[in-house]
Amino acid sequence: MKTDAKKENQALDGAVVPTFFKYLIPSLVGLVAMTSAALVDGIFIGNYVGVTALAAVNLILPIMTLLFGVAIMVSIGGSVRGGKYLGERNKAAASAIFSKTLLFVAVYGAVVIGLGLVFEEELFSVLGATEELFPVMAEYYRIMMPLLFPQLITIALYFFVRLDGFPNLAAAALVIGSALNVVLDYLFIAEYGWGLTGAAVATGLSHALTMLVLLVYFLRPQRELRFNIRQDNWSEVLQAAYNGVSEFINEVSGGIIAFIFNWLLIQRAGVNGVAAITVVNYLIFLSFMLFFAISDSIQVLVSQNFGARNAERIRAFLGTAGAMIALLSIVFVGALLTISEPLVYLFVEDQNSTDMVALATEFVAYVWPLFLFAGFNMLISGYLTAIHHPFKSGLMSRARAWCRTGRPCGRNPLS
Secondary structure, eight states, X not given: OHHHHHHHHHHHTSOHHHHXXXXXXXXXXXXXXXXXXXXXXXXXXXXXXXXXXXXXXXXXXXXXXXXXXXXXXXXHHHHHHHHHHHHXXXXXXXXXXHHXXXXXXXXXXXXXXXXXXXXXXXXXXXXXXXXXXXXXXXXXHHHHHHHTHHHHHHHHHHHHHHHTXXXXXXXXXXXXXXXXXXXXXXXXXXXXXXXXXXXXXXXXXXXXXXXXXXXXXXXXXXXXOOOOSOOOOXXXXXXXXXXXXXXXXXXXXXXXXXXXXXXXXXXXXXXXXXXXXXXXXXXXXXXXXHHHHHHHHHHHHHHHHHHTTOHHHHHHHHHHHHHHHHHHHHHHXXXXXXXXXXXXXXXXXXXXXXXXXXXXXXHHHHHXXXXXXXXXXXXXXXHHHHTTOHHHHHXXXXXXXXXXXTTTTSSOXXX
């Protein structure tokens, strides 16, 4: 019991700044590792397979974001609900929402992945791909879709493992999986020449390893959350999903905007246009993962203190997070304004892709103002989710999505 009490107090009673960084640093390490693996994917695909393959992967993005959006919505909504229960010292209720979230994500993933494979060509047509791109997209899609199942399970496990006081395990799982992805990318794409097939297999196997590492959580005797397949009151999953609606808006709006830009660019600029926006997305993905790590840490800490009614600690955590976001925003804007072209050239061969590089650097000139607001928007949205204000959180996410369309924020091609 002493061990349990001490573990509970880490979020509720520890010094604010050390506790914040105790949760933030593992999240940053894990998410940066995961993002770096995604960047390496893009570098290997762009340099060894070509810009057409890079464009084909980006055309599939809206399907992935819709698939992940529901899983993230339920997982984050369930985890902040579980955090409130832990703050109230109600371990049984926290374990129940953990079990129901994991079961829902597993069933949902199996059904949607199956439907996605059955209606493959119809989906490609809706996404705006030309028929000559179908074989290129299918090479990646048919392998990736089944292998997305462990990643969906990973999403649910990640948020609850962190919630239960094991941020280092969550980070280690992401780092190990990302390291495997980089190694397999080099072997399958650069050495063996498997092209997009190699990229899909490398990514899928790394997701499976990440899930296996997270499953070590169930061997930890000091964990608070217990899994039980027998559950009732399944309406609580819908309530949790509603609380995570802002995260669903984040994911789905990104997919919708990616679809719109892909469709417009392939009509006006062809494959080079889609490849250019893909490279810009890779660059922005890294910074957004850092912002997300801060928001993610705030959700874990605030949800528990919300349940324990510790308003002063909530304000202190928010102030610390806001200072971190301000510093990171300055760094990202400076990098985009000074070294954007060298960053773009990481993804392509110099001699063959000058038109695509010119488009990509032009897109960067449009998107950099986004970094002045995006981090704070994520922080506020995460805070509102943690204190169970999904409608307001959803409005914040919708505002960010509206900004991404470029209407009030200028011509912003971020997808």
